[in-house]
Amino acid sequence: xxxxxxxxxxxxxxxxxxxxxxxxxxxxxxxxxxxxxxxxxxxxxxxxxxxxxxxxxxxxxxxxxxxxxxxxxxxxxxxxxxxxxxxxxxxxxxxxxxxxxxxxxxxxxxxxxxxxxxxxxxxxxxxxxxxxxxxxxxxxxxxxxxxxxxxxxxxxxxxxxxxxxxxxxxxxxxxxxxxxxxxxxxxxxxxxxxxxxxxxxxxxxxxxxxxxxxxxxxxxxxxxxxxxxx
Amino acid sequence: xxxxxxxxxxxxxxxxxxxxxxxxxxxxxxxxxxxxxxxxxxxxxxxxxxxxxxxxxxxxxxxxxxxxxxxxxxxxxxxxxxxxxxxxxxxxxxxxxxxxxxxxxxxxxxxxxxxxxxxxxxxxxxxxxxxxxxxxxxxxxxxxxxxxxxxxxxxxxxxxxxxxxxxxxxxxxxxxxxxxxxxxxxxxxxxxxxxxxxxxxxxxxxxxxxxxxxxxxxxxxxxxxxxxxxxxxxxxxxxxxxxxxxxxxxxxxxxxxxxxxxxxxxxxxxxxxxxxxxxxxxxx
Numbered sequence: 001x002x003x004x005x006x007x008x009x010x011x012x013x014x015x016x017x018x019x020x021x022x023x024x025x026x027x028x029x030x031x032x033x034x035x036x037x038x039x040x041x042x043x044x045x046x047x048x049x050x051x052x053x054x055x056x057x058x059x060x061x062x063x064x065x066x067x068x069x070x071x072x073x074x075x076x077x078x079x080x081x082x083x084x085x086x087x088x089x090x091x092x093x094x095x096x097x098x099x100x101x102x103x104x105x106x107x108x109x110x111x112x113x114x115x116x117x118x119x120x121x122x123x124x125x126x127x128x129x130x131x132x133x134x135x136x137x138x139x140x141x142x143x144x145x146x147x148x149x150x151x152x153x154x155x156x157x158x159x160x161x162x163x164x165x166x167x168x169x170x171x172x173x174x175x176x177x178x179x180x181x182x183x184x185x186x187x188x189x190x191x192x193x194x195x196x197x198x199x200x201x202x203x204x205x206x207x208x209x210x211x212x213x214x215x216x217x218x219x220x221x222x223x224x225x226x227x228x229x230x
Numbered sequence: 231x232x233x234x235x236x237x238x239x240x241x242x243x244x245x246x247x248x249x250x251x252x253x254x255x256x257x258x259x260x261x262x263x264x265x266x267x268x269x270x271x272x273x274x275x276x277x278x279x280x281x282x283x284x285x286x287x288x289x290x291x292x293x294x295x296x297x298x299x300x301x302x303x304x305x306x307x308x309x310x311x312x313x314x315x316x317x318x319x320x321x322x323x324x325x326x327x328x329x330x331x332x333x334x335x336x337x338x339x340x341x342x343x344x345x346x347x348x349x350x351x352x353x354x355x356x357x358x359x360x361x362x363x364x365x366x367x368x369x370x371x372x373x374x375x376x377x378x379x380x381x382x383x384x385x386x387x388x389x390x391x392x393x394x395x396x397x398x399x400x401x402x403x404x405x406x407x408x409x410x411x412x413x414x415x416x417x418x419x420x421x422x423x424x425x426x427x428x429x430x431x432x433x434x435x436x437x438x439x440x441x442x443x444x445x446x447x448x449x450x451x452x453x454x455x456x457x458x459x460x461x462x463x464x465x466x467x468x469x470x471x472x473x474x475x476x477x478x479x480x481x482x483x484x485x486x487x488x489x490x491x492x493x494x495x496x497x498x499x500x501x502x503x504x505x506x507x508x509x510x511x512x513x514x
Contacts, residue, residue, distance in 0.1 A: 119315065119317055121313040121315055121317035122317045122318070122319060122320075124279075124281050124304070124311070124313075124317070125311065125313065125317045125318075125319075125370070126319075126330075127281075127303075127304045127305055128279060128281075128304050128305075128307075128309060128310070128311045129330060129331040129332075129370075129373070129374065130305045130306075130308070130331070130374065131305065131330075132305065139330070140319055140321075140330075143321040144319070144320055144321050225356075
């Protein structure tokens, strides 16, 4: 194996994409998951079904719809192109948009589960203390779902690093722009460069395992420290 | 003066039930709310706190908390609420739990001193005992200097010794802060010690309302001594029968004759009373 010619750009791109996606998703998913956990609205199952769609849909289907929606042929794509002069497909921006859709349930579900497991009386105690729902979310709810929060962030990050189908359809494989690690590995295999494919895959495997181990270690310690109940 | 006139349809384990309560409570009064589980006590408390919706009006010292047109949010009622399961914020220390309600270090310090918690103020709730947690919860409920303090079976999860200590704390704080206090309780000794008035709910309606002595003392007519309990067993011993009755935490025996023994069913609630002999009292 030849490590000297190893190009780390696809990895950096993968992590940059995952980092930005995780950040955006946290901001979007926080109010949605909080609302889902507290609402008694009959529309809840419909919203939950829509949120979870990316888990069951083949990545090629998501990729196809996003590609279609963002391309110059659709009103959305045309609007961005004409108003801001931004092209949304086959570049990094398109990848971020696609990843946000693709990883959406991986952020919402753990957060919603965390919020739902909170002691309802505790939240009510905060309301009675005169605090608004927003204050309660930031100062009581969020600090008390740390394991769920960490899980949501890490799983979203890891899932985005691991995406392949959507990236390929919306971003293609432009070096330094849309050629992320998973796409690079696919291309190595395609040209039968198994040495490079091994190195890239090995690095991905090691990183993924380390990240997951970290999450589970943290959750175990947190449970011991804070106690199962209040 | 607190005027409550509310109705609400509840889905209980025994089908639907109509909570229908029309009562007035004087300022600074200590009221115990009693009754079997499922009688609507907790719901009434939650409606007062604004945590549940109901039809009707609530008027507190001239301030309208709810009528058909508006419902005041729990945030705006300025009440204190003590939950059975404490409901402390696990991410905050004892002192932070209090200061979250109001940034008033002097008041927090004072409350912690009154309840002997000063040395524990840096601790997280998960490291405290049940009694300590409930004292923190009580202090937290008073940080807003509430006019109305609501407590939902605050002591039911604690052992008897801890209960007595907390009963003293509750009474002390009730007097010092001049709150109107409504406490849900099943424990007659607790009610007798703390409350000036007992309201008993049954199937959502007020069935008894008076002083603890009037409501709790179960003797009737010429009876001198009377206790209620559950009939656990009837044992035949030669010509007599012995009924085993559980009264509170104690088990007693009562002698029955054959005819009497046939009229009782095991598991039913019975009254043990005596007229002719005065019971005697000994210190333990």
